[in-house]
Amino acid sequence: MTKAALALTGVALPASAPVLRAEPGPVREFWARLAARRTAMVGLVIVVALILMAIFADWVAPYDPIATDWGAIRSAPSWAHPFGTDEVGHDVLSRIVFGARASLGAGLTSVALAVALGLPFGLIAGYAGGVVDMLIMRLTDALLAIPFLILAIALAAFLGPSLTNAMVAIGLSATSTFVRLTRAQVQAVAAEEFVEAARAVGNPPWRIALRHIVPNIVPAILVQATLTIAAAIIAEASLSFLGLGQQPPEPSWGSMLNVAKNFLEQAPWMAIWPGASIFLAVLAFNLLGDGLRDALDPRQRT
Amino acid sequence: MTPEPVDRYPLLSVRNLSKHYPLRSWWGGKGSVFRAVENVSFDIRPGETLGLVGESGSGKSTIGRAVTMLNPPSAGTVAFEGTDLAKLSAGEMRRMRARIQMVFQDPYAALNPRMSIGDYVAEPFKLHRPAMARAERRDEVEGLLARVGLDPRFARRYPHQFSGGQRQRICIARAIALKPSFIVADEPIAALDVSIQAQVVNLLQDLQDELGISYLFISHDLRMVRYLCQRVAVLWHGRIVEMAEADALYEDPRHPYTRRLLSAVPVPNPVEERARLRAASLLPPADPNATGGLVEVAPGHWVADTRYS
Numbered sequence: 001m002t003k004a005a006l007a008l009t010g011v012a013l014p015a016s017a018p019v020l021r022a023e024p025g026p027v028r029e030f031w032a033r034l035a036a037r038r039t040a041m042v043g044l045v046i047v048v049a050l051i052l053m054a055i056f057a058d059w060v061a062p063y064d065p066i067a068t069d070w071g072a073i074r075s076a077p078s079w080a081h082p083f084g085t086d087e088v089g090h091d092v093l094s095r096i097v098f099g100a101r102a103s104l105g106a107g108l109t110s111v112a113l114a115v116a117l118g119l120p121f122g123l124i125a126g127y128a129g130g131v132v133d134m135l136i137m138r139l140t141d142a143l144l145a146i147p148f149l150i151l152a153i154a155l156a157a158f159l160g161p162s163l164t165n166a167m168v169a170i171g172l173s174a175t176s177t178f179v180r181l182t183r184a185q186v187q188a189v190a191a192e193e194f195v196e197a198a199r200a201v202g203n204p205p206w207r208i209a210l211r212h213i214v215p216n217i218v219p220a221i222l223v224q225a226t227l228t229i230a231a232a233i234i235a236e237a238s239l240s241f242l243g244l245g246q247q248p249p250e251p252s253w254g255s256m257l258n259v260a261k262n263f264l265e266q267a268p269w270m271a272i273w274p275g276a277s278i279f280l281a282v283l284a285f286n287l288l289g290d291g292l293r294d295a296l297d298p299r300q301r302t
Numbered sequence: 303m304t305p306e307p308v309d310r311y312p313l314l315s316v317r318n319l320s321k322h323y324p325l326r327s328w329w330g331g332k333g334s335v336f337r338a339v340e341n342v343s344f345d346i347r348p349g350e351t352l353g354l355v356g357e358s359g360s361g362k363s364t365i366g367r368a369v370t371m372l373n374p375p376s377a378g379t380v381a382f383e384g385t386d387l388a389k390l391s392a393g394e395m396r397r398m399r400a401r402i403q404m405v406f407q408d409p410y411a412a413l414n415p416r417m418s419i420g421d422y423v424a425e426p427f428k429l430h431r432p433a434m435a436r437a438e439r440r441d442e443v444e445g446l447l448a449r450v451g452l453d454p455r456f457a458r459r460y461p462h463q464f465s466g467g468q469r470q471r472i473c474i475a476r477a478i479a480l481k482p483s484f485i486v487a488d489e490p491i492a493a494l495d496v497s498i499q500a501q502v503v504n505l506l507q508d509l510q511d512e513l514g515i516s517y518l519f520i521s522h523d524l525r526m527v528r529y530l531c532q533r534v535a536v537l538w539h540g541r542i543v544e545m546a547e548a549d550a551l552y553e554d555p556r557h558p559y560t561r562r563l564l565s566a567v568p569v570p571n572p573v574e575e576r577a578r579l580r581a582a583s584l585l586p587p588a589d590p591n592a593t594g595g596l597v598e599v600a601p602g603h604w605v606a607d608t609r610y611s
Contacts, residue, residue, distance in 0.1 A: 193406050194413055194414045197473070200370060200403065201429065202396040203396075203429060204393075212414050216416055
């Protein structure tokens, strides 16, 4: 084995070994472990491809997604319209491509919101303990008592139908998960001896929380975030399906399904492609999340 | 009666230190109290190493964490250079930590796995010398790593790339970064291979000679304590039962518990060993209810429970 390979497997080199280049940090080491997992890499490739597709939708899509072609209503897949057209003559492929913006955007934004809210509250609850912990956790319990999708639908209905409100509703619904996870992780890490060592050297509490605890809980949060993105994509599709998300004529996979349900027999392609897209995106994020969980598992370190 | 400083002004003066944990009864009400440490007093002089020995659960680590205020005592005073540590505010105590450091038992757990060891060793400077320039701090860190016998180029590596002995050196480098006058070493070699233990103990000794650091050396390794410590205190059920100069304690143990503890160090001679074990079993049982102070039975030799003086 080469020296680099030894370092990657976590074997400490003898003190006398010459150091020829920068040692791999945890990031590069984690990347090597992730790259070794084929399913995770498949998930990552699909996720990256979908994100690129969403970003460069203007170049990828063959047609304007909201342009109607009255000469091609519910036409079956053809060379002109590879995925067919819908009931008002929208090109389905173009709507899938632009719909990725709504779906992935909703998934990423809502989870970013959930983490941005959940992490600080979980950190405070887990690190401060006492009455503060009690208050935050009882509130979280109350939110967790309501099923995720039901809460998202209720919030979205309350905020009014729009894609932005759907993102906020999904994000708020997912927040309690991250509060709980962060709190549990913080409590586990705070009991570690290096946290006491950090106190012994004179770290103030805020610095212990940010410099010593947070970096050690990021992996768990990252895994949960990836898996929650998959759930959020489904939630966005559900809200759009119910008319609470993306508003017509702007495309979203969920709202495309909503329209397609009326034409399942006459134009099944209207339902198949958005359904397959949701399936693919959710699968990719789940594969990636599982791979991340394995690659970041500290028990696999030597 | 408590031991008075004999020749030099004490660096650390611990008086009547107790640590109690309330035990809750099953219905959540006030139960009895677990006395982890009871009425412990000792001094540590500048440049001295005091050994604290006792079996698991005798309260050794509790004392270590109490004198560093990581887990403040329930009663009693801890005076460092005449300052009562319990009276300091949180911020004052943090500043005081530049002078009082700690080395922990498990070097695998004491290092933050997501912090490079360079950052880890640099942390005391960032906290206590915020004005220090980055380049100067890097030089200091490299000097410290070299001082404890590690290649300074290791600074960018992470803890899992090091062995246990190397990790303990990293912890020691961080502990001595600000040239503290007092270090609590809580079983610093217990988690290390025997071949590495001597290296780490010698490093601690060299640093003491160089920097004049005082140690509270907590250990259950009686031979290592005799080798490293000038004075030794024997802890039993949270109380000091005997405290003396190391030679006096090992040559002339007075308290039954000390004798039993010393007899637990095996002698590599089966006949002698059997005789010693028999003698130890004939010792009168130590009195767990013996309270109050220690009695000086010889100059600097203190024993609890006057029956054995």
